[in-house]
Amino acid sequence: MILGLAIAVVRRIVVPGMRRTTRPMDVYVMTLVGIILVSGVFLEATKIVSYTSFQEMVEEWASLDEDELEHLKAYWAEDFGVVFPEPVAATDPDALEMGKEVHEVSCASCHSKPTWAFLSYGVSKAIGPIAVTLTDARTQVGLWYLHFLVCFVGLAYLPFSKLFHMLSSPVSLLANAVMDTGASARANVVTRRAMELDACTHCATCSIHCSVGVVFRQIANETILPSEKLISLKAMASGKPLDGKELRRIQEGSYICTSCYRCTSVCPVGINLQDLWLSMREDLLRQGYPENAAWARHVLADRFGGALRDKNASVTPAAGDLQKDMTVSLQAETFSSCFECQTCTNVCPVVGNYENPRETLGLLPHQIMHSLGLGLENEALGNQMIWDCLTCYMCQEHCPQGVQVTDVLYELKNRAYARLTDEEA
Numbered sequence: 173m174i175l176g177l178a179i180a181v182v183r184r185i186v187v188p189g190m191r192r193t194t195r196p197m198d199v200y201v202m203t204l205v206g207i208i209l210v211s212g213v214f215l216e217a218t219k220i221v222s223y224t225s226f227q228e229m230v231e232e233w234a235s236l237d238e239d240e241l242e243h244l245k246a247y248w249a250e251d252f253g254v255v256f257p258e259p260v261a262a263t264d265p266d267a268l269e270m271g272k273e274v275h276e277v278s279c280a281s282c283h284s285k286p287t288w289a290f291l292s293y294g295v296s297k298a299i300g301p302i303a304v305t306l307t308d309a310r311t312q313v314g315l316w317y318l319h320f321l322v323c324f325v326g327l328a329y330l331p332f333s334k335l336f337h338m339l340s341s342p343v344s345l346l347a348n349a350v351m352d353t354g355a356s357a358r359a360n361v362v363t364r365r366a367m368e369l370d371a372c373t374h375c376a377t378c379s380i381h382c383s384v385g386v387v388f389r390q391i392a393n394e395t396i397l398p399s400e401k402l403i404s405l406k407a408m409a410s411g412k413p414l415d416g417k418e419l420r421r422i423q424e425g426s427y428i429c430t431s432c433y434r435c436t437s438v439c440p441v442g443i444n445l446q447d448l449w450l451s452m453r454e455d456l457l458r459q460g461y462p463e464n465a466a467w468a469r470h471v472l473a474d475r476f477g478g479a480l481r482d483k484n485a486s487v488t489p490a491a492g493d494l495q496k497d498m499t500v501s502l503q504a505e506t507f508s509s510c511f512e513c514q515t516c517t518n519v520c521p522v523v524g525n526y527e528n529p530r531e532t533l534g535l536l537p538h539q540i541m542h543s544l545g546l547g548l549e550n551e552a553l554g555n556q557m558i559w560d561c562l563t564c565y566m567c568q569e570h571c572p573q574g575v576q577v578t579d580v581l582y583e584l585k586n587r588a589y590a591r592l593t594d595e596e597a
């Protein structure tokens with residue numbers, strides 16, 4: 173327990189680059205375990221030094237004359253660390269030897285050396301100078317109540333906390349070992365998934381090995397990380413009400429995943445994370461949260477599509493300084509060289525796929541370049557072409573002006589998505 177608590181704290185505070193977050197539950201659990209440990213250690217330490225505990229023990233279990241009692245006190249003060257309010261009368265080697273004999277006859281069968289409780293024994297030595305005061309103040313009783321109260325709180329909290337994995341992880345491992353997922357009934361698969369949600373130890377091994385973990389450095393969305401995504405999935409599965417903003421974050425994290433299977437292959441508890449991610453996407457889809465680009469495309473079409481459909485719409489530049497903000501691609505500004513020869517549109521396989529591409533795609537590649545030149549932001553962002561582009565680079569390779577058409581379209585897509593998510597933040 174001590175080792176586990178130390179690892180949990182050190183990994184969070186000291187070890188750099190651990191892709192993990194600390195949630196309120198982690199703090200509660202570490203606090204509870206910490207109180208249990210510290211109160212337990214101090215409880216035992218106050219018991220070691222307590223002369224009243226010694227007296228109770230002697231009264232209950234031994235029948236000694238005055239000499240034997242004095243020798244036993246000397247022996248326990250010397251070897252067991254008991255601190256008596258009055259100095260022990262006999263402390264010479266003979267007295268200690270006689271005390272030892274009394275101890276072996278009356279006490280040894282029940283009491284091992286306190287050094288076995290090495291932490292508490294160390295603490296008992298430290299509190300030695302104030303031991304009598306602590307004993308008289310009945311500190312031991314107070315610590316006893318604190319220790320067991322927190323133990324019971326911890327036990328009651330266990331099924332709702334991450335520590336439940338102590339029970340669920342072995343069961344999940346067993347279920348995964350004996351289940352044939354392909355041949356299992358749907359109800360069994362769902363039950364196994366539910367067990368897996370509780371089996372996670374939050375060790376973050378999956379997040380450390382996640383193929384897109386590096387994206388987390390750029391986009392501060394913890395649901396990109398599999399260990400955190402699992403917690404969000406658990407909240408969704410438990411029916412916890414999540415607002416649109418939270419679901420949007422989960423959606424983003426869920427679809428940034430490349431389904432590479434690495435997290436599943438490294439999970440020490442054998443959780444089939446890949447399977448959970450797929451079911452998560454199904455749940456998101458049912459709740460109206462499709463793949464990120466599909467969502468952005470749909471929202472942007474609703475928001476800016478009117479600018480393309482309305483023949484009488486004003487074509488004045490939008491307020492945003494679009495050209496200046498196109499900075500991700502080093503060559504984004506090349507759109508200003510476009511002289512509208514339409515070569516890019518003519519070679520585009522997407523455009524060629526439609527009988528009436530203007531109607532389906534909104535603006536065609538050469539028109540998008542031209543819109544950018546005019547600073548028409550809504551037109552540039554609100555067309556379907558940027559989402560349908562295959563990034564085949566045909567347009568870019570054929571452009572006589574060296575306009576980096578594909579890169580510009582790609583940047584527009586990223587800008588459109590960033591604008592939507594910024595607005596929702």
Ligand code: SF4
Pocket residue numbers: 371372373374375376377378379398399402438439440441442443445
């Ligand atoms: S590797 Fe497995 S147990 Fe560890 S955090 Fe990831 S899902 Fe949980």
Ligand code: SF4
Pocket residue numbers: 378381382383384385396397398428429430431432433434435436445446
């Ligand atoms: S499957 Fe997804 S979550 Fe798992 S390691 Fe690959 S990218 Fe990361």
Ligand code: SF4
Pocket residue numbers: 509510511512513514515516517537538541570571572573574575577
């Ligand atoms: S091929 Fe180049 S110059 Fe011609 S319309 Fe397209 S982007 Fe403009």
Ligand code: SF4
Pocket residue numbers: 516519520521522523537560561562563564565566567568577578581
């Ligand atoms: S990169 Fe996109 S716009 Fe250019 S030709 Fe290919 S599909 Fe068309």
